[in-house]
Amino acid sequence: xxxxxxxxxxxxxxxxxxxxxxxxxxxxxxxxxxxxxxxxxxxxxxxxxxxxxxxxxxxxxxxxxxxxxxxxxxxxxxxxxxxxxxxxxxxxxxxxxxxxxxxxxxxxxxxxxxxxxxxxxxxxxxxxxxxxxxxxxxxxxxxxxxxxxxxxxxxxxxxxxxxxxxxxxxxxxxxxxxxxxxxxxxxxxxxxxxxxxxxxxxxxxxxxxxxxxxxxxxxxxxxxxxxxxxxxxxxxxxxxxxxxxxxxxxxxxxxxxxxxxxxxxxxxxxxxxxxxxxxxxxxxxxxxxxxxxxxxxxxxxxxxxxxxxxxxxxxxxxxxxxxxxxxxxxxxxxxxxxxxxxxxxxxxxxxxxxxxxxxxxxxx
Amino acid sequence: xxxxxxxxxxxxxxxxxxxxxxxxxxxxxxxxxxxxxxxxxxxxxxxxxxxxxxxxxxxxxxxxxxxxxxxxxxxxxxxxxxxxxxxxxxxxxxxxxxxxxxxxxxxxxxxxxxxxxxxxxxxxxxxxxxxxxxxxxxxxxxxxxxxxxxxxxxxxxxxxxxxxxxxxxxxxxxxxxxxxxxxxxxxxxxxxxxxxxxxxxxxxxxxxxxxxxxxxxxxxxxxxxxxxxxxxxxxxxxxxxxxxxxxxxxxxxxxxxxxxxxxxxxxxxxxxxxxxxxxxxxxxxxxxxxxxxxxxxxxxxxxxxxxxxxxxxxxxxxxxxxxxxxxxxxxxxxxxxxxxxxxxxxxxxxxxxxxxxxxxxxxx
Numbered sequence: 001x002x003x004x005x006x007x008x009x010x011x012x013x014x015x016x017x018x019x020x021x022x023x024x025x026x027x028x029x030x031x032x033x034x035x036x037x038x039x040x041x042x043x044x045x046x047x048x049x050x051x052x053x054x055x056x057x058x059x060x061x062x063x064x065x066x067x068x069x070x071x072x073x074x075x076x077x078x079x080x081x082x083x084x085x086x087x088x089x090x091x092x093x094x095x096x097x098x099x100x101x102x103x104x105x106x107x108x109x110x111x112x113x114x115x116x117x118x119x120x121x122x123x124x125x126x127x128x129x130x131x132x133x134x135x136x137x138x139x140x141x142x143x144x145x146x147x148x149x150x151x152x153x154x155x156x157x158x159x160x161x162x163x164x165x166x167x168x169x170x171x172x173x174x175x176x177x178x179x180x181x182x183x184x185x186x187x188x189x190x191x192x193x194x195x196x197x198x199x200x201x202x203x204x205x206x207x208x209x210x211x212x213x214x215x216x217x218x219x220x221x222x223x224x225x226x227x228x229x230x231x232x233x234x235x236x237x238x239x240x241x242x243x244x245x246x247x248x249x250x251x252x253x254x255x256x257x258x259x260x261x262x263x264x265x266x267x268x269x270x271x272x273x274x275x276x277x278x279x280x281x282x283x284x285x286x287x288x289x290x291x292x293x294x295x296x297x298x299x300x301x302x303x304x305x306x307x308x309x310x311x312x313x314x315x316x317x318x319x320x321x322x323x324x325x326x327x328x329x330x331x332x333x334x335x336x337x338x339x340x341x342x343x344x345x346x347x348x349x350x351x352x353x354x355x356x357x358x359x360x361x362x363x364x
Numbered sequence: 365x366x367x368x369x370x371x372x373x374x375x376x377x378x379x380x381x382x383x384x385x386x387x388x389x390x391x392x393x394x395x396x397x398x399x400x401x402x403x404x405x406x407x408x409x410x411x412x413x414x415x416x417x418x419x420x421x422x423x424x425x426x427x428x429x430x431x432x433x434x435x436x437x438x439x440x441x442x443x444x445x446x447x448x449x450x451x452x453x454x455x456x457x458x459x460x461x462x463x464x465x466x467x468x469x470x471x472x473x474x475x476x477x478x479x480x481x482x483x484x485x486x487x488x489x490x491x492x493x494x495x496x497x498x499x500x501x502x503x504x505x506x507x508x509x510x511x512x513x514x515x516x517x518x519x520x521x522x523x524x525x526x527x528x529x530x531x532x533x534x535x536x537x538x539x540x541x542x543x544x545x546x547x548x549x550x551x552x553x554x555x556x557x558x559x560x561x562x563x564x565x566x567x568x569x570x571x572x573x574x575x576x577x578x579x580x581x582x583x584x585x586x587x588x589x590x591x592x593x594x595x596x597x598x599x600x601x602x603x604x605x606x607x608x609x610x611x612x613x614x615x616x617x618x619x620x621x622x623x624x625x626x627x628x629x630x631x632x633x634x635x636x637x638x639x640x641x642x643x644x645x646x647x648x649x650x651x652x653x654x655x656x657x658x659x660x661x662x663x664x665x666x667x668x669x670x671x672x673x674x675x676x677x678x679x680x681x682x683x684x685x686x687x688x689x690x691x692x693x694x695x696x697x698x699x700x701x702x703x704x705x706x707x708x709x710x711x712x713x714x715x716x717x718x719x720x721x722x723x724x725x726x727x728x
Contacts, residue, residue: 089710090571092564098706101660137564142537151532154571161532168515168525168547173506173534176567183532200456200501203540207454207518296465342462346453 005179006085009131013078016124020071030071031061034123035270042269044315050272051264051316053123070117072106077117081132090133090177093118123270128179130227135176141229142171144206145217147236148187151175160186163217169206171220178232188240191215192363194283195233197223197248197257201338201349208350214364217242224257227268230275233261237277243363244277247354250285250295251335252307255326258282259316283357287329290336293353296343297334304335369543370449373495377442380488384435394435395425399487399634406633408679414636415628415680417487434481436470441481445496454497454540457482487634494591499540505593506535508570509581511600512551515539524550527581533570535584542596552604555579556727558647559597561587561612561621565702565713572714578728585612588621591632594639597625601641607727608641611718614649614659615699616671619690622646623680647721651693654700657717660707661698668699 016032023030035041036056045052062068080099084091091099096118097111108114118129129135148162149172163172175182194216196202202220205211211218219233237244246261248254259265262280264272290297300308308326311317317326329335341349358364380396387394399405400420409416426432444463448455455463460482461475472478482493493499512526513536527536539546558580560566566584569575575582583597601608610625612618623629626644628636654661664672672690675681681690693699705713722728 084710091706091710092567092703094564094701094703095568095706095710098660098704099709101707135567137562149532154533154573159530159532161530166523166525166530168513168523168537169518169539170537173532173537175533198501200458203456203499204459209518296462337458337462339456339458340462342455342459343465345463346448346455346459 005127005131005181006133009125009127010082010085012125012127013081013121013132016121017075017078020075029062031059031063031067032071032074032124033057033059034120037119037123037269042266044263045272048273048276049263049278050276051266051269052272053269069105073100073103073108073113073117074121076100076103076106077114077121081121081134084133090135092135092137094137096134119267119270126270128227128271128274130177130179130231136226141174141222141226141232142202142220143174143217143232144171144202145193145211146187146189146215147185147217150184150186152182162187164211171206171218174226174228174232176228178228178235183232185236185239188217188236188242189215190217190240190242192358193217193219193233193237193240193242193244195219195221195225195244195246195261195280196338197221197254198338201247204339204346204349205354208347210350210354213350214354214358221246221248221257221261225261227275230261230277233280234275234277237279244280245283245358245361245363246280247283247338248285249335249337250287250290250329251300251337252304252311252326252329254285255282255311255317255322256307259314263316281361283354283361285336285338285340287325287332287334289353289357290334291328291332293341295336295340297336297340300329300333300335305330305333369491369495369545370497373489373491374446374449376489376491377445377485377496380485381439381442384439393426395423395427395431396435396438396488397421397423398484401483401487406630408627409636412637412640413627413642414640415630415633416636417633433469437464437467437472437477437481438485440464440467440470441478441485445485445498448497454499456499456501458501460498483631483634490634492591492635492638494541494543494595500590505538505586505590505596506566506584507538507581507596508535508566509557509575510551510553510579511549511581514548514550516546526551528575535570535582538590538592538596540590540592542592542599547596549600549603552581552600552606553579554581554604554606556722557581557583557597557601557604557606557608559583559585559589559608559610559625559644560702561585561618562702565611568703568710568713572711574714574718577714578718578722581606585610585621585625589625591639594625594641597644598639598641601643608644609647609722609725609727610644611647611702612649613699613701614651614654614661614693615664616668616675616690616693618649619646619675619681619686620671623678627680645725647725648717649700649702649704651689651696651698653717653721654698655692655696657705659700659704661700661704664693664697664699669694669697 035053041054041056097114246258264276399417405418405420424431461478610622628640
């Protein structure tokens with residue numbers, strides 16, 4: 001079965017191959033052009049409020065051996081992806097690296113190289129890795145709440161799964177591909193989406209029934225969220241129009257998790273408009289929460305302090321509120337985890353903290 | 365709802381408290397006694413073919429401040445667990461650590477201490493942490509295959525989930541508690557259970573439909589498997605009587621994964637008979653496979669070599685077959701990953717490697 005996303009990807013990959021053949025036919029030294037992926041070439045797209053690559057290009061030319069090998073690898077990879085799309089297969093990035101064992105001179109020296117090529121192909125084609133049927137090793141973030149998902153399974157059958165009634169306590173596992181051809185939202189009975197950093201807190205909200213008492217769809221971010229999780233959240237937030245709040249630990253790394261959901265990450269700047277959900281709001285743990293709720297806290301490490309300082313010059317944290325929170329944290333030199341709320345008992349987060357914070361945000 | 369496992373746990377925890385009160389009433393300096401958890405006190409229980417603690421005991425006495433604090437913490441913890449069991453709640457180990465913020469002098473200085481106490485209580489009561497309603501942060505290993513599970517969900521409702529027909533492509537997520545009161549196996553239509561180390565390979569077998577073509581229940585081990593995963597596998601293997609094979613990478617750390625499923629791990633030696641499945645057979649990747657299938661491989665590191673050498677003196681690897689495989693690997697100084705089979709294409713593992721290996725083992 002060839003889906004629309006895969007079909008477009010296949011066409012664009014063919015264009016790459018055709019461009020190289022065309023250049024060879026015209027007796028030109030073949031080359032490929034792609035966006036430069038340096039920090040200086042990342043700009044904030046104010047139309048979509050997400051991070052994107054700028055205008056800087058780099059050229060890979062077969063003039064030198066490195067460039068020629070790179071073009072050869074690209075063509076092998078395009079061929080491999082084409083076969084997968086036609087055969088209804090997918091592959092992990094790790095498998096693609098091993099597959100190249102059979103490509104002789106085009107064999108990747110390391111998986112870093114094959115991963116980078118997959119990203120290059122995304123940039124050239126403006127398609128997503130998932131359209132190429134390439135997936136990461138792990139996914140498995142989980143969802144609990146009253147939404148019904150129609151998943152087209154590996155056999156092409158459509159299955160409806162309600163993420164509250166048709167799943168066990170561990171919830172619905174987000175597959176690696178969450179595009180329209182794979183999953184569709186068929187019924188959303190909720191007032192908000194809450195994305196949660198840690199599995200412990202996700203399970204706490206599930207056990208305490210917060211999804212039911214507050215009509216919330218709970219999504220486990222599982223630390224820095226996988227692409228499929230961010231894309232799932234974006235599609236769900238877009239289709240439902242529901243408010244999306246992010247609930248993480250209170251440290252600079254967790255603020256980056258928020259920023260990657262809301263604005264995108266540097267590594268995936270070329271597909272930010274697919275992955276980022278700018279309406280996402282940060283719920284906490286904020287530095288003010290650490291003070292106001294007298295949470296158990298730990299000293300900031302030097303790395304923590306440097307990360308906070310670098311966030312002060314990051315346009316994604318340029319709002320007055322973020323700046324004053326970050327400055328407060330640098331001053332008090334403390335950080336807290338979301339599970340620190342257990343200081344007041346296992347129900348405190350659902351009975352007190354979340355209702356107070358959501359009310360403050362105008363969502364209750 | 366008080367389940368039988370929790371009820372027994374509660375009674376035994378009460379006995380601990382009563383013993384301390386009894387000692388105080390008799391004007392004795394209170395003490396607690398538990399098995400010494402040193403390597404020298406781990407023995408192979410030949411009746412059950414699993415690792416267990418030996419006869420060495422240590423005594424915690426209130427004679428010194430450390431012992432007195434430890435007994436105080438134990439009593440607070442017993443109280444907290446009792447409240448959870450009565451209230452139908454559970455808590456992560458991390459939450460328990462934070463809960464102790466309110467225990468003044470009994471506050472745990474670090475989560476290591478609270479985790480260790482949870483293990484101590486297991487040893488004293490011969491119950492499992494899960495009976496105390498304590499759970500780790502993460503679980504989420506996945507299952508795909510034609511088995512029907514009846515899960516009693518958080519609301520006490522019984523739900524039947526077929527792990528092939530009622531789940532998405534990411535499979536059924538194993539909950540943290542897999543005891544009889546939580547899940548029951550209601551229909552097992554399979555010829556074998558295959559436990560797989562990596563998510564990439566699990567997904568490969570799922571995509572290639574190996575569960576259907578070979579009537580296999582596929583279980584994702586997710587690296588070193590969580591207790592719930594090992595317990596799930598043990599219960600499934602025991603109830604079904606099906607052969608269980610372990611499919612991992614070909615390196616010493618993966619052999620330890622096999623050993624922990626088959627014989628138990630040192631950390632959980634006190635509950636090995638609940639967690640270990642001695643009939644588990646190692647399928648591969650074996651060092652011979654690396655040679656016979658000419659797999660892409662990497663150099664052994666010094667740590668790898670040391671781990672292999674220590675396995676040579678580990679009774680769990682004392683069979684002639686294991687010893688000759690380990691010696692072969694030390695000689696060739698190479699290791700391979702299970703996904704290295706992709707060298708021959710994405711279907712090689714399901715079309716060739718697994719059928720050949722399973723035939724060799726007499727399972728096909």
